[in-house]
Amino acid sequence: MNAVILQNLVKRFGKKNVLDNISLELPENCIVGLIGRNGAGKTTLLKTLAGYLRPTEGRVTVLGQEPFDNIRVLSDIVFMDDERYNDSAVLWDLVNQAALSYSRFDKVTALKLLDYFNIPVKAKIKKLSKGMKTLFSLVIALLSRSPLTMLDEPTIGLDAAHRKEFFSLLLRDYTNHPRTIIVSSHLISELEGLMEQVVLIDQGKLIFNRAIEDVQSYALYLSGHRRVLEELEGRHSIIYKESMGEMLVLGVVNNLSEEELQGLESSGVKISAMSVQDVCVNLTATNKGGVLDVIAK
Amino acid sequence: MLSQNSRLRAMKSLLYSYYVDFKSFYGIYIGIMTGLLLSKLALSSSASGSSSLSAGLVNGMFMLPIAMIIITSNSELLKKFSFHVDRNMLVFSHIILILVLPVIMLLTSCGFHLLETLAAEIALTATGNFFYTWVITKDSFLVGFALSYIIMVCVGGITWMVFAWFYRHKIATSVVCGTFLLALIYLRNFRDAFLNLINLIVYSPSPGMLFLKFSAITLISFAVGYIPIKRMEVK
Numbered sequence: 001m002n003a004v005i006l007q008n009l010v011k012r013f014g015k016k017n018v019l020d021n022i023s024l025e026l027p028e029n030c031i032v033g034l035i036g037r038n039g040a041g042k043t044t045l046l047k048t049l050a051g052y053l054r055p056t057e058g059r060v061t062v063l064g065q066e067p068f069d070n071i072r073v074l075s076d077i078v079f080m081d082d083e084r085y086n087d088s089a090v091l092w093d094l095v096n097q098a099a100l101s102y103s104r105f106d107k108v109t110a111l112k113l114l115d116y117f118n119i120p121v122k123a124k125i126k127k128l129s130k131g132m133k134t135l136f137s138l139v140i141a142l143l144s145r146s147p148l149t150m151l152d153e154p155t156i157g158l159d160a161a162h163r164k165e166f167f168s169l170l171l172r173d174y175t176n177h178p179r180t181i182i183v184s185s186h187l188i189s190e191l192e193g194l195m196e197q198v199v200l201i202d203q204g205k206l207i208f209n210r211a212i213e214d215v216q217s218y219a220l221y222l223s224g225h226r227r228v229l230e231e232l233e234g235r236h237s238i239i240y241k242e243s244m245g246e247m248l249v250l251g252v253v254n255n256l257s258e259e260e261l262q263g264l265e266s267s268g269v270k271i272s273a274m275s276v277q278d279v280c281v282n283l284t285a286t287n288k289g290g291v292l293d294v295i296a297k
Numbered sequence: 298m299l300s301q302n303s304r305l306r307a308m309k310s311l312l313y314s315y316y317v318d319f320k321s322f323y324g325i326y327i328g329i330m331t332g333l334l335l336s337k338l339a340l341s342s343s344a345s346g347s348s349s350l351s352a353g354l355v356n357g358m359f360m361l362p363i364a365m366i367i368i369t370s371n372s373e374l375l376k377k378f379s380f381h382v383d384r385n386m387l388v389f390s391h392i393i394l395i396l397v398l399p400v401i402m403l404l405t406s407c408g409f410h411l412l413e414t415l416a417a418e419i420a421l422t423a424t425g426n427f428f429y430t431w432v433i434t435k436d437s438f439l440v441g442f443a444l445s446y447i448i449m450v451c452v453g454g455i456t457w458m459v460f461a462w463f464y465r466h467k468i469a470t471s472v473v474c475g476t477f478l479l480a481l482i483y484l485r486n487f488r489d490a491f492l493n494l495i496n497l498i499v500y501s502p503s504p505g506m507l508f509l510k511f512s513a514i515t516l517i518s519f520a521v522g523y524i525p526i527k528r529m530e531v532k
Contacts (some may be wrong), residue, residue: 054530103306
């Protein structure tokens with residue numbers, strides 16, 4: 001069974017299509033990375049799945065039902081972002097509220113984790129640092145053990161050590177309590193070890209929805225003499241190109257045959273796999289040149 | 298896979314969050330009441346048996362609408378969606394607040410009334426230079442309590458309805474309210490008609506009829522205010 005099914009989803013604010021005809025299916029019990037640039041529509045997509053927003057067109061199905069204003073589905077969803085809780089709320093009250101709301105919430109472990117992270121439960125949200133607020137929200141979201149757990153930019157404000165601990169915690173909890181977890185983040189390289197599925201969106205459109213293994217082998221970097229590599233341009237899909245004198249670096253969608261790869265290697269072309277982060281960045285590049293072009297002169 | 302009793306859990310959680318929120322609201326109410334009564338006792342050499350009840354009513358008439366303005370705002374509703382809730386539940390919990398808070402405020406003012414009576418009796422015993430008038434009978438107390446309650450509920454309901462629309466449709470609501478106020482100020486016929494309507498509501502042959510009229514207005518306010526909240530998106 002699929003946890004999420006989107007059919008031709010359109011979400012419009014005024015005249016702007018924030019989500020533009022998105023269709024995809026996400027299976028149950030997997031960790032999905034939702035990747036996209038700022039303003040790509042990630043948060044709008046998550047809010048639509050969380051039942052906050054009503055689709056303008058198309059159909060959204062979460063755990064078999066439409067989520068908008070549907071308490072039976074919403075009780076199995078948790079959505080975490082950085083503006084969740086009232087600033088004047090006391091953490092202890094929020095933990096109690098989580099225990100009342102989520103039937104699977106593990107309050108004992110939640111309190112242990114808050115103690116471990118030195119987060120005082122008697123404090124108000126506004127007294128916490130940015131990182132502590134994020135950690136608190138993460139603890140509540142993860143330990144709710146909701147069948148659909150959505151984390152929007154979960155590592156904002158966390159230092160490197162806390163990010164590492166969060167990823168370990170996420171993985172352990174997921175292993176013990178399998179469910180569908182959607183993580184939207186800019187830190188693609190850190191997520192790479194966790195993600196089983198990658199959904200890439202750009203300007204409201206779905207670029208791809210693939211298994212992580214497919215994305216890891218999606219494209220190649222070819223680095224060599226311009227004369228050799230320019231021949232490839234007409235025949236293959238190029239997603240990245242950088243010239244350095246006579247040298248050329250190409251990012252090529254990996255549908256090259258074994259013979260072609262061997263031929264390139266024998267011509268002195270260096271071949272390396274393109275990282276998931278580079279695939280996502282290159283596929284969503286704006287084609288406006290780089291930021292350095294703006295300040296050049 | 299779908300959780301059992303999800304509606305009940307969500308309702309409990311929502312009411313718990315409002316209970317937490319309104320502990321501070323109640324603290325403010327108590328603070329204002331104490332300040333008003335202590336200052337009156339300190340500044341005046343007389344006391345009336347109904348002053349704390351009047352203070353409670355006036356205080357509640359201000360504080361309940363302010364609470365309604367806050368709880369219908371987009372930012373407050375967003376926070377309530379931190380934990381799963383549907384829009385019917387949200388409206389239901391608001392109605393519970395509108396119905397229950399006036400009872401709590403009025404009962405509190407009754408408590409203050411007893412304290413005030415006690416303080417006045419002590420003052421009378423201690424000094425001859427003190428005047429105290431006892432104007433409340435059992436019947437007048439019960440009628441006053443019921444009418445005070447329904448007036449507070451009605452004012453709270455109307456405020457809730459207006460702001461439920463205002464936060465969702467700011468321009469349209471401002472235009473309607475602005476036009477209404479301007480018509481009230483500049484159109485004599487409209488003003489007279491409106492005042493006649495108010496007279497028709499307020500002047501009733503019996504307190505029971507007045508109670509019913511305010512109840513009807515409150516119910517209409519709940520129904521009208523439900524519409525924008527039911528349709529709203531949480532942004």
